Amino acid sequence: MPDFAEPIANLVEQLKRLPGIGQKTAQRLAFHLLRADREESESLAAAILAAKNNLRECSICNNVTDTDPCLYCRNPARAHKSICVVEEPHNIVPIEKTRGYNGLYHVLGGTLSPLNGIGPDQLKIKSLLERLKKGTVEEIIIATNPTTEGEATAVYLSKLIKPLGVRVTRIGMGIPVGSDLEYADEVTMSKAMEGRREL
Amino acid sequence: MPDFAEPIANLVEQLKRLPGIGQKTAQRLAFHLLRADREESESLAAAILAAKNNLRECSICNNVTDTDPCLYCRNPARAHKSICVVEEPHNIVPIEKTRGYNGLYHVLGGTLSPLNGIGPDQLKIKSLLERLKKGTVEEIIIATNPTTEGEATAVYLSKLIKPLGVRVTRIGMGIPVGSDLEYADEVTMSKAMEGRREL
Numbered sequence: 001m002p003d004f005a006e007p008i009a010n011l012v013e014q015l016k017r018l019p020g021i022g023q024k025t026a027q028r029l030a031f032h033l034l035r036a037d038r039e040e041s042e043s044l045a046a047a048i049l050a051a052k053n054n055l056r057e058c059s060i061c062n063n064v065t066d067t068d069p070c071l072y073c074r075n076p077a078r079a080h081k082s083i084c085v086v087e088e089p090h091n092i093v094p095i096e097k098t099r100g101y102n103g104l105y106h107v108l109g110g111t112l113s114p115l116n117g118i119g120p121d122q123l124k125i126k127s128l129l130e131r132l133k134k135g136t137v138e139e140i141i142i143a144t145n146p147t148t149e150g151e152a153t154a155v156y157l158s159k160l161i162k163p164l165g166v167r168v169t170r171i172g173m174g175i176p177v178g179s180d181l182e183y184a185d186e187v188t189m190s191k192a193m194e195g196r197r198e199l
Numbered sequence: 200m201p202d203f204a205e206p207i208a209n210l211v212e213q214l215k216r217l218p219g220i221g222q223k224t225a226q227r228l229a230f231h232l233l234r235a236d237r238e239e240s241e242s243l244a245a246a247i248l249a250a251k252n253n254l255r256e257c258s259i260c261n262n263v264t265d266t267d268p269c270l271y272c273r274n275p276a277r278a279h280k281s282i283c284v285v286e287e288p289h290n291i292v293p294i295e296k297t298r299g300y301n302g303l304y305h306v307l308g309g310t311l312s313p314l315n316g317i318g319p320d321q322l323k324i325k326s327l328l329e330r331l332k333k334g335t336v337e338e339i340i341i342a343t344n345p346t347t348e349g350e351a352t353a354v355y356l357s358k359l360i361k362p363l364g365v366r367v368t369r370i371g372m373g374i375p376v377g378s379d380l381e382y383a384d385e386v387t388m389s390k391a392m393e394g395r396r397e398l
Contacts, residue, residue, distance in 0.1 A: 005265040007250040014246040031289035045244040047213040051206040066204040090230035
């Protein structure tokens with residue numbers, strides 16, 4: 001005999017497909033939705049469908065957007081001379097949070113991963129090179145993740161772009177601010193040493 | 200200028216209303232839903248609406264259910280001589296997980312909390328007393344949470360029900376299995392001492 005009425009069991013199953021949501025969290029969320037106002041549940045369901053229906057890729061930078069071009073690409077106040085290359089649309093969020101970057105973005109849609117069959121043609125690299133042809137871009141900041149795949153992708157892009165006379169930089173790697181040397185792994189620690197600056 | 204396109208911002212806002220979901224988790228879930236198949240998003244939205252539309256309270260025990268009576272109340276294989284009293288429908292889950300209880304349930308819909316204006320009339324106490332009138336119930340197991348309010352509710356119910364000649368018991372409190380005495384607070388520890396058994 002099932003533990004839950006079927007509509008609850010199904011809601012729990014659907015919630016469990018979300019990343020980082022296990023059985024217990026899914027149950028907690030499901031029972032919350034059952035207790036909550038009808039308005040709250042309906043707003044959530046509508047927001048999910050609206051996000052799916054009203055969003056597409058920016059034709060310039062591949063960011064997810066409800067307008068084309070996206071809010072960064074169409075903003076004349078942003079510095080069109082730098083492009084920050086990220087793996088996925090959500091990687092833009094932490095960079096925008098710094099309020100320190102005012103350039104444009106380019107979303108690759110992943111990283112090079114030959115074992116998973118992802119080569120340069122599966123990423124939005126061709127359209128990145130197209131954007132450089134106009135000659136307005138002076139710097140490409142590669143902000144792929146500091147993983148093996150992210151690093152390999154950064155090196156690949158740098159070899160491709162440098163010959164075009166565009167400056168290519170990589171985000172700094174090192175000890176996170178507020179952390180302690182004690183907790184740093186060896187690779188991070190050696191990146192921190194390599195990336196040392198004059199005081 | 201907003202950080203997100205409006206449909207994403209709205210989805211993030213709606214997700215943040217869920218318990219235990221903060222800004223970062225909401226963003227992670229939202230971007231997951233954007234990347235996921237249309238089928239996954241639509242199934243989730245549909246499950247939320249279906250749960251809200253197809254569920255109601257069991258007219259006997261107040262559990263959430265898609266059929267009335269609920270799957271426990273209508274099951275002749277369950278022992279109709281014991282009723283386990285819980286605060287909320289989701290409290291039934293951990294008890295069913297034990298596979299050791301085969302009786303019925305009664306959902307109070309909360310606990311006595313005079314400061315928040317919740318007295319006996321705001322809880323499903325009257326209908327619990329109605330269920331006892333038939334004379335088939337031999338034991339009431341009070342499984343409200345071991346909080347101040349849960350305890351007060353347990354004491355209140357016990358005073359109300361004992362005079363009816365029905366056995367009233369309270370779930371055991373003590374050190375969680377697999378835990379360590381070191382981590383037990385004083386109140387739990389003294390409950391564990393009180394609840395000691397012969398070996």
